[in-house]
Amino acid sequence: MTATLDFEYLVRTSQRMVFSIAYRYLRDAAAAEEVAQDVFWELHKRLGTVESNEHAVFWLRRVACHRSIDYARRHAAELRARSDAFTEPAQSDPPADPLLSKRLREAVATLPKKMRMVVLLRFQQEAKLEEIAEALGIPVNTVKSQLHRALAMLREKMQFMLEESSGMGGTWR
C-alpha cells in the first residue's frame, strides 16, 4: 500500500490546501511557500509510514497547521512588517463583498494563535470538531469553547469595525 503512494501526485493535489492554510494563517505568500516546502519535505521523508492518500492528506493538514503556528511564532516581527504589503491571491470563487471579507480576515488575524487556527480549520477546511482536535492535539471540548469564543470575539470586532465605517453597519449573528 505504502509503496504505491505517488509523492508528485500528492504534491499536485494537496498544494492548494497546504498553501491556503499557511497563507490564510500567516497572510504572507513567501512565508506560506516556505512552510509548504517544509511540509512536503517532511512528507517525503515519512512517505514510507503513510498508509494511504487520505492518511497523507490528513497528515499534511496537521503538519501545515503546526508549521504555520511555529513559523508565526519565530517570525512574528517580520510578518507584522510585511503584512502592510499584503495582496490577496486569486480565489476560485471570489467573495461578493471583497471589503467585508478583508475586514473579516483582519479581525481573524487579531485572534490568539491557536484560536485562529481553529477558525481556519473550521471555516476554510470545513473540518469537523474531532478532526480539528486531532490536528491540533487538543480536546474536542477545547475546540468547541475556542470556536464559540472566537465567533463571539469576531462578531464584536466586526460590529465595531462596521459601525466605524459608513454604510456597512448591520447586526451579526
Added chain:
Amino acid sequence: MKHIEEELKRALAEVEPPEGLAGRVLARVAERERGRRARAGWLGLAAAPGWRWAFAAVLCVALVAGGIFYQRARTRAEGERAKEQLMLALEITASKLEIAQATVQGINSGAEAEQ
C-alpha cells in the same frame, strides 16, 4: 442580518497556490534528497564492517604517532629549558669569578705596596 459563519467561509476560502509551486517543491525535495543521500553514503561507508576495522586501525596509528610526537616535543622542550638554566648558571658563576679575581688582585697589589 449577516451570518458570520457564511462570511468566514468566503473570507477564509482557499486560494490558488503561486504559479509553479508544485514544480519548485519537487525540485527542492529532489535537491534535499540528493544531499541527504550523499551524507548517508559517507556515514554508511564509515559504518560498513570492513571500513570499521580500517577506521579503528587508522585511529590507533594516529593515536600512537600523536603520543610519540607529543613525548618527543615534551622531551625537547625540557632539554631546551635545562640548557637555558645551565647557561644562566654559568653566566652567574663567570661574573662571580670575575669579582673574586678582581678582589684577589686588589689584595695582592696592596700587599706588594706594603713590602
